[in-house]
Amino acid sequence: MFHISPELRQIQSNALCVYDTELTEFINRKVQVLKLQNPEPVYTDDEINEMYEQLKQVNITETLKREQHKQSLKSSATKEAACVVCHKPVSQKVKQYCLSNKNFNGKIYCFDHQKTIPTRKQSV
Numbered sequence: 001m002f003h004i005s006p007e008l009r010q011i012q013s014n015a016l017c018v019y020d021t022e023l024t025e026f027i028n029r030k031v032q033v034l035k036l037q038n039p040e041p042v043y044t045d046d047e048i049n050e051m052y053e054q055l056k057q058v059n060i061t062e063t064l065k066r067e068q069h070k071q072s073l074k075s076s077a078t079k080e081a082a083c084v085v086c087h088k089p090v091s092q093k094v095k096q097y098c099l100s101n102k103n104f105n106g107k108i109y110c111f112d113h114q115k116t117i118p119t120r121k122q123s124v
């Protein structure tokens, strides 16, 4: 039991004095006031579900992107380049040559398989 002297109950300030016997009533009154001020729920159940679904999807996308980003970092960090046909490792020079060669469509070929790629002039 809180004891609050009668003078304190009349206190004029932003501080609020509530008797414990009045506390439940006070809270109920406050809830009622809030309900009156917001007659409609801020969000419907459907809207909440929709937001939840969207968040879930975004999160999955972020996870995938993170994984892709990690993979791309890994592959560029190791700097390994290999022929797309025989998977034989090639040097950085070969890799750069292949990537700059438009006939290769951004793919990397070893010396042997570079010869098998038709140039644009040949493939009519």
Ligand SMILES: [Zn+2]
Pocket (backbone or CB within 6 Å): 083, 084, 085, 086, 087, 088, 109, 110, 111, 112, 113
């Ligand atoms: Zn090859």
